[in-house]
Amino acid sequence: MLRLLLLLLSTWTGSAMVRVALMRVPSIRSQLRTQGLLEDFLKDHRPDMFNRRYAQCFPPGTPSLRLRRSSEKIYNFMDAQYYGEISVGTPPQNFSVIFDTGSADLWVPSSYCVSQACAFHRRFKAFESKTFHHDGRSFGIHYGSGHLLGVMGRDTVKIGDMTILNQQFGESVYEPGSAFVTAKFDGVLGLAYQSLAEILGNPVFDNMLAQKIVDQPVFSFYLSRRTRTSNPQGELLLGGIDEAMYNGSINWLPVSAKRYWQVEMDSVVVQGGSSFCPIGCHAIIDTGTSLIGGPTRDVLRLQQLIGATPTNNGEFVIDCTRLSSLPRITFILGGKEYTLTSEQYVRKEPFGISDLCFSGFQAFDIISPEGPMWILGDVFLTEYYSIFDRGLDRIGLAQARHTIE
Incomplete structure (x- = not known):
């Protein structure tokens, strides 16, 4: 039975499978080093100093802003290199996201974002989407080099030819610090288990399973080596395995x-x-x-x-x-x-x-x-x-x- 299952997974070529091309770019850390800004950035983004500087900008009691917090999301956007394209809303609005197995949330910048970083990235315009539903709740995510604050909503998300309905996601309205200014990606699409999510509701792949968008509950990654001439530079396959x-x-x-x-x-x-x-x-x-x-x-x-x-x-x-x-x-x-x-x-x-x-x-x-x-x-x-x-x-x-x- 196990051999039969492996054979089905490895040879399945049904329509409910989509390839997402991944682009590889220099990490934020590399870009800051090239610009001679890395040392100052790291000084300004030590967790305790960062918390004290920006705590007043977040709602009182935001869990991720507690000083001396001993655990945090492992997602390290300072060193992220691979990203791909998705769309949110109807008509679709395109965003580049890190497909991240170390977190479980989907977020993209909001048109109401007041941070400098958002000016350099595509922003979601909720008022232009016919399928958007406002949630009203706020969320905060603590990453290794900073915090992100936003509001929750639901809308249609497309990845390649796959459409996920009523997907919970976050619109970031505040991205303090300079890290996201340098980032080549707009947001993050988490692929970890739901228990890791900060945003309430099912993560994207959970909804793909619940809505029976993929026949097989599997996704797989191919990541290229260092050269930018690799073709593909990387690939995420949703719904199957590529032998x-x-x-x-x-x-x-x-x-x-x-x-x-x-x-x-x-x-x-x-x-x-x-x-x-x-x-x-x-x-x-x-x-x-x-x-x-x-x-x-x-x-x-x-x-x-x-x-x-x-x-x-x-x-x-x-x-x-x-x-x-x-x-x-x-x-x-x-x-x-x-x-x-x-x-x-x-x-x-x-x-x-x-x-x-x-x-x-x-x-x-x-x-x-x-x-x-x-x-x-x-x-x-x-x-x-x-x-x-x-x-x-x-x-x-x-x-x-x-x-x-």
Whole structure:
């Protein structure tokens, strides 16, 4: 029966499946660094300082503004790189969004937004949509580098040829700080479980299932490597799996907690014997960040093992001439090894007439009932085709099929 189900999922070509092309752009962090603004931005957006500066702009008691809050959304828009197009309203109004498995909300900028960031992005005009329904409630979302405030509504959402009716979403009216000014995307479409949502109501994929828009409760991601000449640069397939995007077999991992797309990880091994979480830990498969994150103590030790040195901005740089001598890093999931070479976990970015090399690992402490968590972002997912199965609550990983670059 399991083999039959896998065959049906992998070969299904029905009409209720849509491909969303994903564009890859330099992250906000890279753009700020190129402009010489990164250090000042990071100083201004430390959580406690940010809270004190902007708390008066939000309704009293907004949960995400509590000082010393120990948990926050892992969605890291500072490092997001892949986005695609959707539309909201009737007639449709187009927006570019991050398709993010690390959050569960859909939001786009509102025409009533008063922030500088909104002036540089497309804004939703509720009064022009015949199918819009005002909700009246407000919401606040706390991201790693700032807060977002908005109001809720319901409207028709289109992704490719698929139409979702009465979709709950947020209109952002206040996006303080400069991060969203630099962002190439307009908003975020979360694909995590409903329990992670700040906006009341079903997330987009839940409504697609409830409205029977997709025949199979599955979506999958292919993310290209570093070059912009890749075709496609990335792709989200809603409703199925594309065998042309991967090599070999799929390794299926059960979801360990229905919030993030979270799985159990056996260990992380550095070539030569050093290992992390040797008795097991948990990992989040997250398309919303380009990096691989882990507990501070582990990641700092890992940076030492790969010869990465810290900068004033909290990043870690590596001598580009030493890449061939750096160790391989292996993530063991479900008994299978997923190995990254230095060429895959080091990020090369142009700087003047040369390149700077940055570690693809970042310290990120997430408090959870399951203990320390790792985040496997795009540094990992560019090498492995990822499949998210809501029907059986599992994640599939297979070697991504990249053209020679």
